[in-house]
Amino acid sequence: MIPRKPSRNQSRSQSRSQSEKQTKAYFTDPMALLERLNLTPKEMFFSPEAVEEFRFKVPKAYVNKIQPGKPNDPLLLQVFPVQQELESVPGYIKDPLAEADSLYQPGLLQKYDGRALLLVTPGCAINCRYCFRRHFSYANKSPYDDKGHLWEQLKKNIQLIKQDSTLTEIILSGGDPLSLSDARFAELITLLESVPHLKRLRIHSRFPIVEPERISDELLDILLNSRFQIIMVLHINHAQEIGPDSKAGIEKLRKKQIILLNQSVLLKGVNDNVGILTQLSEKLIENHIIPYYLHMLDHVQGSAHFEVSDSDAIQIHQQLRAVLPGYMLPRLVREVAGEKSKLPVSD
Ligand code: SF4
Numbered sequence: 001m002i003p004r005k006p007s008r009n010q011s012r013s014q015s016r017s018q019s020e021k022q023t024k025a026y027f028t029d030p031m032a033l034l035e036r037l038n039l040t041p042k043e044m045f046f047s048p049e050a051v052e053e054f055r056f057k058v059p060k061a062y063v064n065k066i067q068p069g070k071p072n073d074p075l076l077l078q079v080f081p082v083q084q085e086l087e088s089v090p091g092y093i094k095d096p097l098a099e100a101d102s103l104y105q106p107g108l109l110q111k112y113d114g115r116a117l118l119l120v121t122p123g124c125a126i127n128c129r130y131c132f133r134r135h136f137s138y139a140n141k142s143p144y145d146d147k148g149h150l151w152e153q154l155k156k157n158i159q160l161i162k163q164d165s166t167l168t169e170i171i172l173s174g175g176d177p178l179s180l181s182d183a184r185f186a187e188l189i190t191l192l193e194s195v196p197h198l199k200r201l202r203i204h205s206r207f208p209i210v211e212p213e214r215i216s217d218e219l220l221d222i223l224l225n226s227r228f229q230i231i232m233v234l235h236i237n238h239a240q241e242i243g244p245d246s247k248a249g250i251e252k253l254r255k256k257q258i259i260l261l262n263q264s265v266l267l268k269g270v271n272d273n274v275g276i277l278t279q280l281s282e283k284l285i286e287n288h289i290i291p292y293y294l295h296m297l298d299h300v301q302g303s304a305h306f307e308v309s310d311s312d313a314i315q316i317h318q319q320l321r322a323v324l325p326g327y328m329l330p331r332l333v334r335e336v337a338g339e340k341s342k343l344p345v346s347d
Pocket residue numbers: 124125126127128131132133174175176206235
């Protein structure tokens with residue numbers, strides 16, 4: 001599987017300064033977050049064991065959007081480790097999309113024709129408790145631990161992409177590809193640009209929303225100077241996630257002609273409500289982001305408490321259709337292991 005051990009040559013001092021930077025920008029201790037939000041472990045059903053299963057990490061910029069004293073805040077529910085994660089629920093497994101079977105080699109997946117997916121880093125800005133990759137072998141690693149190893153693997157993967165001229169689009173995923181430093185990200189783009197048959201680059205990222213400071217001028221220059229058409233797929237589940245800081249980051253991306261799409265996951269207690277999803281679509285369009293997909297939850301072990309049944313999802317989607325113009329209605333879809341595309345759940 002993807003990472004083995006941290007690169008031997010990785011500079012320890014560099015790692016230290018990066019993790020210090022991280023400590024300033026992130027909450028990595030759930031108790032500290034509770035103290036900040038004036039909540040108790042008991043009322044949040046906190047589970048330290050759940051943190052051992054999948055590490056806890058929330059950017060402070062995201063925490064600023066959580067309402068203190070509100071245990072059922074929709075942003076808090078997405079990130080807080082709870083006892084229900086430890087329950088064993090039939091059908092909920094570690095690799096629900098059988099991604100291990102789609103791996104060409106570590107870090108390179110091909111699920112769909114014409115497109116390949118590169119896992120470029122184990123790092124994410126935020127750890128979402130429902131993430132379908134929460135059990136991927138790298139999921140509990142520090143964003144910086146395995147960077148060296150993944151980087152070497154990445155170069156091998158680009159060699160493989162060069163040999164397949166049917167590929168026209170690369171999807172950068174992870175983790176979150178924007179966890180890479182600007183220098184590494186620029187190097188990656190240059191390497192990909194050397195593959196003549198590639199036309200488009202799709203970047204899946206939660207950074208513009210959860211840690212908007214990442215959208216630096218340097219990053220924007222890298223994107224602007226690329227020969228690729230760039231599509232950024234954001235992941236926003238609730239209108240409350242789009243604060244003034246995220247709006248500014250999104251606006252910068254938009255001004256660089258980057259196509260912005262959004263995918264949400266339908267999550268019980270977070271956004272399984274017509275009013276909330278309507279508000280989300282309104283806010284997305286207001287910010288020039290196309291509501292693209294509304295995903296059914298992937299059945300990953302530890303996330304069953306977020307499940308919305310098919311019948312409820314279809315009903316919500318039908319109600320949404322009645323109140324939203326077509327271009328604001330995300331497609332309700334499910335990803336099924338081995339299928340060549342996402343499957344519609346409701347027409
Ligand atoms: S940002 Fe995406 S990849 Fe990272 S934990 Fe959240 S859902 Fe998973």
